[in-house]
Amino acid sequence: MDPQPVRRDTPACSICGEPAVIHQRYTGRYLCGPHLIADIEKRVSDTIASRQQVVPGDCVAVALSGGKDSTALLLILHQLFGSRGDIRLVAVTADEGISGYREATVRSAEDLTKRLGVEHITVSFAELFGDSLDTFLKGRETQACSICGILRKKALIVGAEQAGGTKLATGHNLDDEAQSVLMNVLRGDLTRLVRDSGADSGGRFIPRVKPLMYIQEKEIATYLMVQGVWEDLPECPYAIHALRREVRSMLSGIEYRHPGTMLRLMENKKRVGTAFLGKPPREPFGTCRECGDPCSGELCQLCELRQSLGR
Ligand SMILES: [Zn+2]
Numbered sequence: 001m002d003p004q005p006v007r008r009d010t011p012a013c014s015i016c017g018e019p020a021v022i023h024q025r026y027t028g029r030y031l032c033g034p035h036l037i038a039d040i041e042k043r044v045s046d047t048i049a050s051r052q053q054v055v056p057g058d059c060v061a062v063a064l065s066g067g068k069d070s071t072a073l074l075l076i077l078h079q080l081f082g083s084r085g086d087i088r089l090v091a092v093t094a095d096e097g098i099s100g101y102r103e104a105t106v107r108s109a110e111d112l113t114k115r116l117g118v119e120h121i122t123v124s125f126a127e128l129f130g131d132s133l134d135t136f137l138k139g140r141e142t143q144a145c146s147i148c149g150i151l152r153k154k155a156l157i158v159g160a161e162q163a164g165g166t167k168l169a170t171g172h173n174l175d176d177e178a179q180s181v182l183m184n185v186l187r188g189d190l191t192r193l194v195r196d197s198g199a200d201s202g203g204r205f206i207p208r209v210k211p212l213m214y215i216q217e218k219e220i221a222t223y224l225m226v227q228g229v230w231e232d233l234p235e236c237p238y239a240i241h242a243l244r245r246e247v248r249s250m251l252s253g254i255e256y257r258h259p260g261t262m263l264r265l266m267e268n269k270k271r272v273g274t275a276f277l278g279k280p281p282r283e284p285f286g287t288c289r290e291c292g293d294p295c296s297g298e299l300c301q302l303c304e305l306r307q308s309l310g311r
């Protein structure tokens with residue numbers, strides 16, 4: 001048999017010359033599978049170190065939805081910390097009760113934690129709030145993401161606390177973070193625009209960290225494909241209602257034509273915060289009069305939501 005012809009249309013890795021799997025447009029480099037994996041793990045490790053997201057003695061509760069980002073997050077943290085005796089990992093899944101969507105992703109989360117040997121806790125909305133998200137959202141579909149976000153945050157905190165977590169790590173990537181910057185501009189929400197999401201809450205909430213905040217969605221998808229853990233999972237059926245969906249498509253178009261836009265947005269967010277306030281603002285923290293959770297007003301978001309839902 002003739003040898004396979006060399007494919008001329010596959011660009012070569014800028015580091016080793018092997019066939020590339022990704023064009024990292026904002027650095028101008030092409031990377032092969034092994035070099036993409038090494039690059040991403042190094043950048044995540046640098047983010048964690050420079051922001052002290054994980055320190056010796058931590059028990060990191062990883063919010064694992066079973067989707068791409070959280071799957072990659074758990075794989076990377078397991079790679080970085082799995083063999084260290086002084087850092088523990090536990091996965092926490094919030095089961096919102098979204099029919100036709102959640103079953104597949106919960107199963108994918110279970111398979112992954114079993115394979116890695118990571119403890120896994122699932123907190124369901126039904127157990128915690130008395131009903132599924134589908135029931136809460138009847139007639140309020142356009143508010144789906146903000147309602148779900150409030151409930152999911154609480155469910156993840158409860159799960160992380162059950163597991164003895166000292167940090168709650170979420171899979172937010174660079175695209176998510178850059179979209180949030182733009183959305184806060186569109187909404188005129190200056191406090192959220194300049195707030196450092198890693199800022200503490202006076203020690204009363206488990207600190208949340210985002211180790212993938214500088215990794216692009218496309219890089220994460222390619223990372224999973226190279227690792228062979230790619231699974232085409234359904235998208236949340238409520239996402240169609242979200243402003244984020246429109247911002248996402250607009251921003252990825254701009255990023256394609258002007259590589260580096262997302263990173264610059266993150267940098268500009270920091271600069272705006274510094275220019276206006278000298279340092280990122282901290283929300284004034286009080287205590288919710290209903291449940292005692294830390295919050296900025298009289299009622300926390302969750303109790304406010306419960307009231308508006310008549311629960
Ligand atoms: Zn290479």
Ligand SMILES: [Zn+2]
Pocket residue numbers: 288289290291292293299300301302303304
């Ligand atoms: Zn409350």
